[in-house]
Amino acid sequence: MVNRFPVTPRTTITDVALLAGVSKATVSKYLSATDYYVSEKTREKIESAIKELNYYPNALAQGLSSRRSYAIGVVVASITNPFYPELVAGVEEVIDPAGYTLLLGTSAENSDKEADVVRTMIQRRVDGAIVASATMRDGSVQKLVNAGINVIVASRELARPLVDTVVIDNRLGGRMAAEHLRGHGFGRAVFLSGPLDVLAFRQRFEGFRSVYREADSAVHLARTSELAEATEAAFGLLRDLPRPSAVFAANDTLALGLMTAAHTLGLRIPEDIALIGFDDIWVGRIPGVSLTTVDSRARQVGAVAAGMLAERIGRHPGESRNARKPPERHVLAPQLIVRGSCGCS
Amino acid sequence: MVNRFPVTPRTTITDVALLAGVSKATVSKYLSATDYYVSEKTREKIESAIKELNYYPNALAQGLSSRRSYAIGVVVASITNPFYPELVAGVEEVIDPAGYTLLLGTSAENSDKEADVVRTMIQRRVDGAIVASATMRDGSVQKLVNAGINVIVASRELARPLVDTVVIDNRLGGRMAAEHLRGHGFGRAVFLSGPLDVLAFRQRFEGFRSVYREADSAVHLARTSELAEATEAAFGLLRDLPRPSAVFAANDTLALGLMTAAHTLGLRIPEDIALIGFDDIWVGRIPGVSLTTVDSRARQVGAVAAGMLAERIGRHPGESRNARKPPERHVLAPQLIVRGSCGCS
């Protein structure tokens, strides 16, 4: 077979071995650093050969051979929803120093894309995956697990405890928001939410309802929690009579939608409507927004998830069935962030 | 050699070939779809074997063998700066249907991380890279190119036209903002900027200065364009006497910093200070923010960059020297988005 590829050949481990006057095996051992010892003299020879040849080991070959890709997949619903970049930053923070590369997958609303992402992660043989997309079905997570991938579910939960999970206490968060509103003297409040089949929303609602019970509480739903949809839903809510004087939004984007709709209708916040959101995306800190909210600690959730994943991978390198250790559940505490939109200041 | 890895073996192309009663080569041809023809009968046999065995081709092996990883690297400065997710979304939009996987790299401020990202992209043998980090040095881009990777620089420029570039016309954008401010009757305005060694900032400034000339114009610098630093710098600016009544910020985060500082000092926007930003991050649409700004079209920039990259890769599969076609330059037009902060409404 001659000249299969008419391209500039890259330098390989063989070139390095030749120049250093040692075997490929020895170069490989030098590269892996930890596991094997290499004498000082050969180490030096190898190092200078690598430098001279400007050699970069081929990660595909390494992965194929060692059955370890040093890649981890992160799947989020949408990268433009500011909650997710924050979580991804948390993941990166810990994954990065550990030498892993991040494959980003977006599941969108779309179930085709969801299937694509799952397939991609499996085919690329990621060492682990962090699934942080609220819209991803449990079956998709199951597929990853079946394929032998270590997976951690972050900022959401599965119906059955299939894998490690890291979440905040959403019920508590909902309760905190509701109690704060009640503390302002509001006898009635409305919960503005995305679809209630998203567990986090449902739990926040439960927390809310533990304070505003029965007839006193009401829910108003948006189809999704995109700003446009949220605004649309908020218009509906604000035209309902009697108009609520206090609203707890299931996340900050929904809260911003409410702000937008209120503004258009000439209603002021907090004077006409007191508002609390959920997540604490950075936008809320801007003076003109000044959103009181519950911090869902996206960054920490990401970091903790990455830490748990790294531990799993360490325990089961290559393909595992997640078998040894039973699924763990890490619960972080939410935190009320008081700013202007609730009427405190 | 017996039992090298005590792990559940995954199903391989050999298993599929065996079950389907054909050779690995034929299965491979079926998998590649486009290039080869496979008879209807064998196609069916292969398909059912794949389904029965739940087979997923190993992308590492495919990449090693074909010298095509179907991965593209995207490097941004910071994923939590809302400008970048928007650009990444644009990239994804076109990369995704084309079957590429996105490797995300963050260069941060840190030049160690920058080197890591470059190394990672090279070792993983990405088919191409999109560099959108304003803080990444030209030398790093050069390294990628030297390693035979197709690279597109997005939303920034290199000193020398080394690779394809997609940018907006920053000078024009700066001019549009300045002219709008001048149209409001402001005889003097200040340019609030990040470091002027970032070309985009410098060009925006040039556009600004083409309207507010010489003594009339002034610059005020922030160390970075993080919100906290921006706010800090804005305090300085607002305490300068005479206090400017119009500010053009080099990007929206800087503008938000100015809003924050102004609010703290009891200054109103636009009554006391008219403000225009740059980028049009979605936050500006929120009523309480209502930021007049210049749309830098992050999403389109990302999409166009991805398109150019796909074309390069198609032309030079595997390792190329980006040689054949000279570097291209794609310039998009910025667009003024008028909202409340400039005093228009």
Add this chain to the structure above:
DNA sequence: CTGAAAGCGCTTACAG
């Protein structure tokens, strides 16, 4: 349309 065989660039027991 299909298959045999070499090769992609590494790693890893095993033997020394």
Add this chain to the structure above:
DNA sequence: CTGAAAGCGCTTACAG
């Protein structure tokens, strides 16, 4: 501490 050789799971000319 070092090396020979097999193997990781694919793809691709080449021949039929």
